[in-house]
Amino acid sequence: MTSNFNKRKDFLPYCLPDISELEIQEVVSTLKSGWLAKGPRTIEFEKRFAEYVGAKYAVGMNSCTAALHISLVAAGIGPGDEVITTPMTFAASANTIIHTGAKPVFADIDPKTGCIDPDEIEKKITSKTKAIVPVHYSGQACDLDRIYEIADRYNLFVSEDAAHAIYTKYKGRMIGNRPKGTVSFSFYATKNLATGEGGMLVTDDEEIANKARILVTHGMSKNAWNRYAKGGSWMYDIEEPGYKYNMFDLQAALGLIQLQRLEEMQKRREQIAEKYNEAFKNVDGIEIPIISEYTTTHAWHLYIIKIVPEKLNINRDQFIMELNERNVGTSVHFIPVHLMSAYRNRFGYKKGDFPNTEKWFENIISLPLYPSMSDDDVNYVIESVKDIVGCYRM
Numbered sequence: 263m264t265s266n267f268n269k270r271k272d273f274l275p276y277c278l279p280d281i282s283e284l285e286i287q288e289v290v291s292t293l294k295s296g297w298l299a300k301g302p303r304t305i306e307f308e309k310r311f312a313e314y315v316g317a318k319y320a321v322g323m324n325s326c327t328a329a330l331h332i333s334l335v336a337a338g339i340g341p342g343d344e345v346i347t348t349p350m351t352f353a354a355s356a357n358t359i360i361h362t363g364a365k366p367v368f369a370d371i372d373p374k375t376g377c378i379d380p381d382e383i384e385k386k387i388t389s390k391t392k393a394i395v396p397v398h399y400s401g402q403a404c405d406l407d408r409i410y411e412i413a414d415r416y417n418l419f420v421s422e423d424a425a426h427a428i429y430t431k432y433k434g435r436m437i438g439n440r441p442k443g444t445v446s447f448s449f450y451a452t453k454n455l456a457t458g459e460g461g462m463l464v465t466d467d468e469e470i471a472n473k474a475r476i477l478v479t480h481g482m483s484k485n486a487w488n489r490y491a492k493g494g495s496w497m498y499d500i501e502e503p504g505y506k507y508n509m510f511d512l513q514a515a516l517g518l519i520q521l522q523r524l525e526e527m528q529k530r531r532e533q534i535a536e537k538y539n540e541a542f543k544n545v546d547g548i549e550i551p552i553i554s555e556y557t558t559t560h561a562w563h564l565y566i567i568k569i570v571p572e573k574l575n576i577n578r579d580q581f582i583m584e585l586n587e588r589n590v591g592t593s594v595h596f597i598p599v600h601l602m603s604a605y606r607n608r609f610g611y612k613k614g615d616f617p618n619t620e621k622w623f624e625n626i627i628s629l630p631l632y633p634s635m636s637d638d639d640v641n642y643v644i645e646s647v648k649d650i651v652g653c654y655r656m
């Protein structure tokens with residue numbers, strides 16, 4: 263169904279990275295420097311990132327997935343253990359639990375925020391539970407005080423998945439600031455700080471940081487920079503059969519500049535989110551994000567609206583098709599992980615296991631939100647959503 267809506271000619275992508283001349287220049291000078299693998303830029307990016315979030319140690323990785331995996335391995339999680347996470351996340355948060363040999367155990371979400379519900383975590387703890395992987399979903403903070411209080415009481419390790427949460431503040435403190443466990447960030451192409459692929463593990467625990475550093479390059483006692491730079495030695499040992507997970511200097515070149523520009527990019531995200539909030543807050547038929555009081559700064563990685571099925575003659579999938587018809591790209595974050603066939607088949611998870619997550623999934627749409635969107639783009643998304651609601655309101 264279409265009204266007299268004035269449809270734009272070109273498609274507005276759901277997401278685009280924000281790459282300026284500065285990133286391009288830094289990548290070119292890295293290419294000319296003669297050092298492409300992990301080297302001085304990775305080391306510099308790790309240092310600056312640790313300073314930025316306020317952690318003692320940062321270890322650059324080729325993805326957040328790698329950082330999540332290494333966090334659990336370094337904490338000694340393995341076969342026979344159980345690790346609790348949320349089903350409202352990307353598969354990486356749970357797949358990496360399986361990679362250690364442990365079992366992923368899901369805990370349902372808080373139906374207001376979409377983040378894991380600490381009460382549900384506590385219900386899932388058994389004698390095998392060894393760790394919790396809370397996900398700072400969409401750029402909101404999980405309730406860390408409650409999660410760490412539970413973790414302390416049951417002696418559990420906490421590996422925070424902060425793929426969406428660079429810039430997020432919990433009760434005034436940046437995610438990753440003085441972490442008690444580990445915190446993993448993603449620099450995937452769609453993320454607030456993008457290096458194409460990339461990730462960072464931060465921790466204040468020296469032992470975990472040292473283990474992580476060794477595990478990311480096959481468990482080698484020395485990385486290539488230590489071996490091939492002047493004064494380095496060819497000799498090395500394999501201390502553990504590790505992984506090939508390290509960040510490299512071309513990624514770090516992008517990361518250094520993106521970090522420098524993060525504040526400016528975040529300001530634009532905030533402006534767009536505010537514009538959406540203002541435009542949609544009184545639209546009958548959709549709901550805007552509810553932000554917990556302890557999320558004092560939202561990173562606005564995602565802007566998620568929820569449709570109210572009782573008020574519209576259209577479901578979420580049709581709403582997305584209508585947006586697509588109006589040339590607006592969207593996404594859905596996320597298809598619940600417990601409903602994926604690998605999880606159903608291996609662990610027997612089924613529909614109905616996590617009602618809050620499933621209900622959330624049925625109604626959510628992620629709208630375009632990225633710094634390079636123009637005001638016209640933002641207004642166009644607003645008008646498109648309002649037009650669809652107008653066409654299909656009961």
Ligand SMILES: Cc1ncc(COP(=O)(O)O)c(C=O)c1O
Nearest residue numbers: 325326327352354425448449450
């Ligand atoms: C919540 C969450 N965790 C982890 C990841 C994995 O990040 P990466 O692609 O850097 O491995 C993603 C990626 O989209 C994510 O959304």
